[in-house]
Amino acid sequence: MNNTMTAVVYDEPGTFEIREIPVPTPGPGEVLVKVLAAGVCGTDLHLHAGEFGPTYPLIPGHEIAGEIAALGPDVTEPAVGTRVIVDNTASCGRCEECRRARPAFCTALVAQGVNAPGGFAEYVVASANRCFVADDLDPEVAVLAEPTACVVHGLDVLNLQPGSHVLLFGAGPTGLLLTELLRSSGAGSLTVAAPTQSKLDLASARGADNVVQIDRNDMSTTLDTLRAIRPQGFDVVIDATGSVGVLAETVDLTRTGGTVFVYGMAAEAAKWPISPYEIFRRELTVKGSFAQQFSFDRAISALRSGRVSADGLITHRFPLHRYADALDAVRDSNCVKAMIVPGL
Ligand SMILES: [Zn+2]
Ligand SMILES: [Zn+2]
Structure with a gap:
């Protein structure tokens, strides 16, 4: 593995750069995920415009399917090489919303791709317990888990x-x-x-x-x-x-x-x-209805059983350096769903 990776980086609203930056290191409880596919959606257009509470510098991309590339110090699973879907959100567990089982409204919500590094990069660090094993799902199916959730x-x-x-x-x-x-x-x-x-x-x-x-x-x-x-x-x-x-x-x-x-x-x-x-x-x-709560697992079940079919949904695929084209595709009414494939 190289020490650097390509990523889409915003320093301010409206302009981004395709930049070479260090590959992040997973800490305790974390894993390094090699991104196989990351979905682009309307939220990314809002983020491009500076809406929806972005934190800079921002690597967007909140619909992430990948493969475990390295484990943090105390992490034993999922094993390196496992295909996973990343739940991009983490709630504090202590605020009033969390204690009322409404983690999407957590006052300290971390949302990767919004206010923490996301998946429009070759690698992303995620919490091990927010990775769902999806070895049986094609990345083009797995990448639909977040919108399905x-x-x-x-x-x-x-x-x-x-x-x-x-x-x-x-x-x-x-x-x-x-x-x-x-x-x-x-x-x-x-x-x-x-x-x-x-x-x-x-x-x-x-x-x-x-x-x-x-x-x-x-x-x-x-x-x-x-x-x-x-x-x-x-x-x-x-x-x-x-x-x-x-x-x-x-x-x-x-x-x-x-x-x-x-x-x-x-x-x-x-x-x-x-x-x-x-x-x-x-x-x-x-x-x-806003975002997802306790619904990733059921979304993956629906994709796995075929209750939700991926057929015909992914119409556009772009490498990282064509992120501008991916945003244009989301604006185009003929595009159903676009995704970034870092390995393309
Ligand atoms: Zn989305
Ligand atoms: Zn909370």
Whole structure:
């Protein structure tokens, strides 16, 4: 192993360098992971813009699949050479949120790729007990564990009643993972609405009963189509787009007693007008879901069993020195999921 490695490094928002830096040394309780693949997602665009609380210098990359390359002083497993998926978050265990089993809200949360070194590098140090053994999973499957863990947590929060009629806005990687897991979680019917036909085709292949192409220039036609599918409204309406224009329509499309579920990440400053009268008169519930909690293990199970299929999700692969192209791919509506492959 060389003493230096290539990494994507930000010293400030908006600009990064592909830099040669020392390979980090694992300390007690830690392992050195050779990165095989690291997923790029919308969060990385927010980090590029300096949003989401980055700490500098920052090596981004929070969706990490790799191979154990070295063990810290007191660590005996996973053995060197084991393929692993890294849970990028570590909570303190002592704050009020941790003690209420809400580690994603830990006041001292360490999130690799956000406020600690992440996976857009040849190597990354991780805590041994946050590595999940995944020798049986292809890196292109393993790399989906983190976004899948977020979706599994979302389903924990949603607490879907079997038989519910669900409308999902968004068919990006998250929307497609949601499609598959909603279907296997007992949705009575699932309608997916999104602007890109190729992604709607993927949603159909993953079990959506109806797909509706959103015409951004003529939202009223789209809404008429959705109302025709469920004239009395949907039991659950999920936004996985973060778009205020979409959120603005969710309450009207929700059935009496139903739930609006905010899953997409909107801009921090965005606001969305809601009618309190409608919430009151029709006994609606508004819920949100952020990140993952105690859900990595179940996400990996779903990938292992094929309940969540990786087919068609990874559309773009880039070496580290093409990180700018990877960010452009995430901005492109034809890209489903991009990943960095340091060995490419
Ligand atoms: Zn992500
Ligand atoms: Zn804590």
